[in-house]
Amino acid sequence: MMKERPKTKILVDGGDPAETEKIKSLLGFVDGQTTNPSLIAKNPEIQQRIAAGQKLSTEEQHEEYKKIVRQISPLIGDAGVSIEVFADLGTGSDAMLAEGREMFSWVPNAYIKYPCTHEGLRAAQVSVQEGMRVNITLCFSQEQAAAVYAATVGSKAPVYVSPFIGRLDDRGENGMDLIQNIQRMYKAGDGHVHVLAASIRSTDQLLACLALGVDLMTVPAKVLEAWSATGLSIPDKRFTYKGVDSKGSPLRPIPYKHLDLSKPWESFDLKHDLTTKGIERFVADFERTLQQPKHIA
Numbered sequence: 676m677m678k679e680r681p682k683t684k685i686l687v688d689g690g691d692p693a694e695t696e697k698i699k700s701l702l703g704f705v706d707g708q709t710t711n712p713s714l715i716a717k718n719p720e721i722q723q724r725i726a727a728g729q730k731l732s733t734e735e736q737h738e739e740y741k742k743i744v745r746q747i748s749p750l751i752g753d754a755g756v757s758i759e760v761f762a763d764l765g766t767g768s769d770a771m772l773a774e775g776r777e778m779f780s781w782v783p784n785a786y787i788k789y790p791c792t793h794e795g796l797r798a799a800q801v802s803v804q805e806g807m808r809v810n811i812t813l814c815f816s817q818e819q820a821a822a823v824y825a826a827t828v829g830s831k832a833p834v835y836v837s838p839f840i841g842r843l844d845d846r847g848e849n850g851m852d853l854i855q856n857i858q859r860m861y862k863a864g865d866g867h868v869h870v871l872a873a874s875i876r877s878t879d880q881l882l883a884c885l886a887l888g889v890d891l892m893t894v895p896a897k898v899l900e901a902w903s904a905t906g907l908s909i910p911d912k913r914f915t916y917k918g919v920d921s922k923g924s925p926l927r928p929i930p931y932k933h934l935d936l937s938k939p940w941e942s943f944d945l946k947h948d949l950t951t952k953g954i955e956r957f958v959a960d961f962e963r964t965l966q967q968p969k970h971i972a
């Protein structure tokens with residue numbers, strides 16, 4: 676149990692309510708939860724059905740996702756449960772928005788996750804105008820985070836942006852620099868976008884997020900358990916992050932860019948190959964559980 680709550684809100688990154696309950700007993704609280712299509716595909720009940728040879732129809736998959744989200748929703752605090760729309764590279768903003776609206780009605784504390792693409796941001800822009808809470812996922816650059824800010828100005832609820840640390844680290848770029856650069860850039864803003872550090876795979880990344888005082892971090896249960904085994908310590912600001920890439924080599928710094936948050940969101944460069952790969956990976960993981968996948972054999 677944590678004696679003192681950190682400034683950073685702690686979310687469980689997963690798709691299994693039993694895991695969320697376990698972490699809640701370990702820490703004494705869970706502020707929120709993030710889910711994604713890959714994590715939902717790994718849910719034990721869905722895995723059991725797949726192992727028994729029962730692949731799901733699209734409707735069944737949708738109902739399973741809703742059921743899981745409804746089990747998680749009452750277990751968590753005010754950071755809400757993030758639910759991701761099923762977008763492939765060809766999905767337009769209208770289709771994402773229609774799905775987002777439906778998912779938003781599942782639970783009273785939903786955050787709708789849209790990918791950090793032109794279509795995703797267009798859907799997010801309309802969503803916040805309609806009073807929905809959103810989480811923009813698969814963010815890998817400061818430009819993308821600037822666009823998230825500009826597209827959602829005026830949102831009544833905090834908007835989340837999810838920069839992915841681990842996937843940048845994997846390929847040798849210091850994901851923690853991206854977090855710091857976004858925090859620095861947002862200091863010039865009105866505070867409506869909150870940084871939700873995602874893709875955390877190690878206790879070092881978790882500790883670095885706490886030391887930076889990020890608004891929120893989403894962490895897999897196994898990393899939270901590893902942190903708990905070391906006493907749930909909270910480092911001070913002097914903590915230095917010594918991340919390495921997937922081959923164990925030191926990470927390259929990501930330089931800060933001066934960007935003007937008052938520019939139209941469409942003027943920022945939204946392209947990032949990891950965003951594209953991320954969408955492809957979510958679609959592939961999701962479709963592996965389906966009877967009639969559209970994209971993979």
Ligand code: E4P
Nearest residue numbers: 688709711841842873874875
């Ligand atoms: C959460 O919102 C993200 O989908 C998640 O943290 C991604 O983590 P991964 O890069 O380990 O898949």
